[in-house]
Amino acid sequence: MQNFKALFLQHTSLTRNHLTPEILLRLVTPSCPLWRSKDSPFEDPFWAFYWPGGQATARYILDNPLIIKDRRVLDVGSGCGATAIAAALRGTKRVLANDIDPVAVMAIKMNAELNNVEVQTDTNNYIGTNCEEFDTILIGDMFYDEDFGNMLFTWLRELASKDKMILVGDPGRHGLTKKRLSQMTLLAQYKMSAENCEENNGFTHTSLWRINK
């Protein structure tokens, strides 16, 4: 942990340059040498970036706090933690930031501290489980992988049919097929920052959907 903290501080910088500037985050940004480096001391640091999908989810929650009022929220694949932090900032019954990557959990804790909120974390794999302790599931940018997307969507539909609220933020990656989009309701669409567009070749907007019952 100590070792990670030093590396984390060394390789990231503080930024509000995203769709939720009210949340301060430590991320690997274009000003960090690691942005352009092929030798990263971290293995696939998904937590080092604030993905467009997570940005849409967090933006929506910050703007529509009633939707999570008195809810028990699970942010699956929380990455840098921003979406869970957004829920914690607006106050809800419970927020858990989940990521199977233990390094992400360390990053989430540090980012939560920066924003003076507490979020619970864990590294369980909830996919396929009933999620009895939660009534709201947040998914930020998890449809970048075909096989994983299949598993994820089947599970989310199952949970939606059990009356859970499933919010999905995504710029429209290949895992969100037309068929899947037809089973979701679009709640909001946000224009991405210029920097984000540059990083996401062709995507200019990021959207927030709710999976239909």
Added chain:
Amino acid sequence: MARVLVGVKRVIDYAVKIRVKPDKSGVVTDGVKHSMNPFDEIAVEEAVRMKEKKLASEVIAVSCGPTQAQETLRTALAMGADRAIHVEVAGPEYETLQPLHVAKILAKLSQDEKADIVIVGKQAIDDDSNQTAQMTAAILDWPQGTFASKVEKSDSGLTVTREIDGGLEVIKTKLPAVISADLRLNEPRYATLPNIMKAKKKPMKKVSAKDLGVDLAPRIKILSVEDPPVRQAGSIVPDVDTLVAKLKEGGHV
């Protein structure tokens, strides 16, 4: 919106000093650094920019070669291509893989994938054949805009500025069309860490030349590969007069 197919070749890195094999059958490739052919980086960049400008809906990168060709495809994906097709060609077949084979493969894939634009580099810096674009266009019977230094969308197709000996030539082509990228078309972007990570998850399909019905029997035989002649040692002269005298002596002026 157009679907764009881009050919990317894995070649010996442009900065490596090339060594000819003792038996003169080719150049030494074992243990040598390889990268994407620089003109193909330009081709990928152009395709990705078309997507960013909403002129293209999808960019598909194709590479023909051994397993390592997948590294080159991952680079294309990290630059922004959406998916990749690895046409596996290995061993002796790879040694004798020629522009005609690649052109046949690209032509077949263009049809299978319903591509509207094929972009390749004007030449690969290893074999310097400068044939793939032209042959692909011929096989498909599509128009071609080769040595492109600018590609713009026009009402009926593309307006392509070509680098030719006398300067620049501007042509219009209908779609579908084949483009070959010249050096000044654009400056390719670096693949950034988040994009390298995303690229690992993008779809990559593997097919064989046989699956595509392309016969890889060689049509050209390489007789010998030779080192370029060694440059003769120069000499430093004390002043301009001596230089002029020497040039006259050698019959150069």
